[in-house]
Amino acid sequence: MAEIKKKVHFIIERQDGPNSQPYTEEFEVDYRPALNVVASLMEIQKNPVTKDGKKTTAVVWECNCLEKVCGACMMVINGKAQQACAALIDHLEQPIRLSPARTFPVIRDLAIDRSVMFESLKKIHGWVDVDGTWEVHNDAPRQNPKTATIAYEISRCMTCGCCMDACPNVNQSSEFIGPAPIAQAHLFNLHPIGEYQKEERLDALMEKGGLASCGNSQNCVQACPKDIKLTEYIAKLNRDTNKQALKSLFNK
Amino acid sequence: MKNFDFWIRRIHSLSGVIALGAFLLEHIFTVSTVMGGPANFDKSVAALAAMPFLVPIEIIAIGMPIAFHGILGVVYALKAKNNPLRYGYWNNWMFYLQRITAYIAFVFIIWHVWTLRIVGKAMGGHLIGYDFMHNVLSDPLTFGFYVIGLLSSVFHFTNGLFGFSITWGIVTGPRGQRVVSIATLALFVLISSVGLTALTHFVK
Numbered sequence: 313m314a315e316i317k318k319k320v321h322f323i324i325e326r327q328d329g330p331n332s333q334p335y336t337e338e339f340e341v342d343y344r345p346a347l348n349v350v351a352s353l354m355e356i357q358k359n360p361v362t363k364d365g366k367k368t369t370a371v372v373w374e375c376n377c378l379e380k381v382c383g384a385c386m387m388v389i390n391g392k393a394q395q396a397c398a399a400l401i402d403h404l405e406q407p408i409r410l411s412p413a414r415t416f417p418v419i420r421d422l423a424i425d426r427s428v429m430f431e432s433l434k435k436i437h438g439w440v441d442v443d444g445t446w447e448v449h450n451d452a453p454r455q456n457p458k459t460a461t462i463a464y465e466i467s468r469c470m471t472c473g474c475c476m477d478a479c480p481n482v483n484q485s486s487e488f489i490g491p492a493p494i495a496q497a498h499l500f501n502l503h504p505i506g507e508y509q510k511e512e513r514l515d516a517l518m519e520k521g522g523l524a525s526c527g528n529s530q531n532c533v534q535a536c537p538k539d540i541k542l543t544e545y546i547a548k549l550n551r552d553t554n555k556q557a558l559k560s561l562f563n564k
Numbered sequence: 565m566k567n568f569d570f571w572i573r574r575i576h577s578l579s580g581v582i583a584l585g586a587f588l589l590e591h592i593f594t595v596s597t598v599m600g601g602p603a604n605f606d607k608s609v610a611a612l613a614a615m616p617f618l619v620p621i622e623i624i625a626i627g628m629p630i631a632f633h634g635i636l637g638v639v640y641a642l643k644a645k646n647n648p649l650r651y652g653y654w655n656n657w658m659f660y661l662q663r664i665t666a667y668i669a670f671v672f673i674i675w676h677v678w679t680l681r682i683v684g685k686a687m688g689g690h691l692i693g694y695d696f697m698h699n700v701l702s703d704p705l706t707f708g709f710y711v712i713g714l715l716s717s718v719f720h721f722t723n724g725l726f727g728f729s730i731t732w733g734i735v736t737g738p739r740g741q742r743v744v745s746i747a748t749l750a751l752f753v754l755i756s757s758v759g760l761t762a763l764t765h766f767v768k
Contacts, residue, residue, distance in 0.1 A: 351682060380591070389647075391650045391652065392650065432629050463627065466690070478651050480644040480645050480646055480647055480659060480660075481643065481655070483643070483644075483645040485643050486643040488645075489718055507743070515567075517571065518567040518569075518570035519567075519570070520568075520569040521569075522569075522570065523570075524569065524570045524573035524574065524731075525573070527640075527659055527725070527727075528655070528659065528727045528730050528731070529655060529656045529658075529659035529660075530653070530655035530656070531647075531653060531655075531657075532658050533653045534653050535651070541738070543730075543738070544736055544737055544738060547730045547733055547735065547736035547737075547741075548733065549733075550730060550731055550732065550733040551732075551733025551734075551736065552733070553570070554574070554732060554733055557567055557570060557571065557574070560567070564718060
């Protein structure tokens, strides 16, 4: 008797171009242990035939590292934004629904354009200025190891955009820059050299669409695949920006 | 002005707690004197009416902050893409309810002020007292709307205190935020029980 092969059922929201109408297509992939969403998409790519046997184009998506470090394969899986490479089929309810994270502009199918996050990192001065006034390895100021632990946690942000998709206040009609770049401002404020630009960063966070647009839904901290305590840093930055706003009101 | 948007949003938060919150508590406190009998209620209404500079205080300290907080709040709330069905976390439901109760309170307060303060007192010349309120609240539909309006306003205020504690950087850590969240929920139960009990005394 022939063994019936277990299948994995996918319903994928597709879109041919940035301005085309979305449509759905269903696919079936052979089950195998430890299968994840990226590996399933690779199977569909090899043989782009729908569940009904109709030949179609391969589904477009992005991925790189395949170990939840690069952030590229973020998509909405069964309603929640997450990394497709770390989404194990065994943990998902079927049929598995894939769709692009529509908080961002869609390029094609599941591939999205996250450049807005990079622009936001530029806005909040998301880097350390090394101006050559001292040897970086010899006389550089030191960081308290406890602070370094927090900095390490925030530094793991891979700009995947899960927190941005989960946040109700990040969308096309709002200017809110979202949780990820806000937490990065805190990261560079913690750095002993980066601290010198703390005032500029806090000023950037006080602009329209900055920190004050946060509505405390706290979805970001739940959605973050790197367990970054986003809400805690948002609250800390609230404290910092309030202080600075009062200072510039009374001292300048 | 530097940081204009930031300050507008911060004043929005401050107005909600300092002006509207304080008035809500005072209002429920005054109304709940009805629990000591109709005469007791009429006495506290008369005491308020005898306040000097009553109309300027009503306009500047109550009316303007409510209009500012309400109108701006609706503009902010309409920009959100609410998603509690996709992300069904406790705080996300609270975020959603904060906006739903805001819309209800917005309509309720306009109607409440219009029917009692403007049409009833200022234009109709009615004395707002126990007898008047007994008549108004004897209509079951009106009574129902008062219950919904009261619960929405109190929830919006107490849950707003949770957001306030974060917006002002008072509580930052997850444990602290959880404590505030539970405390504000307890405050909701307490204040709304007082308000509901007071409401029932008007129709006894």
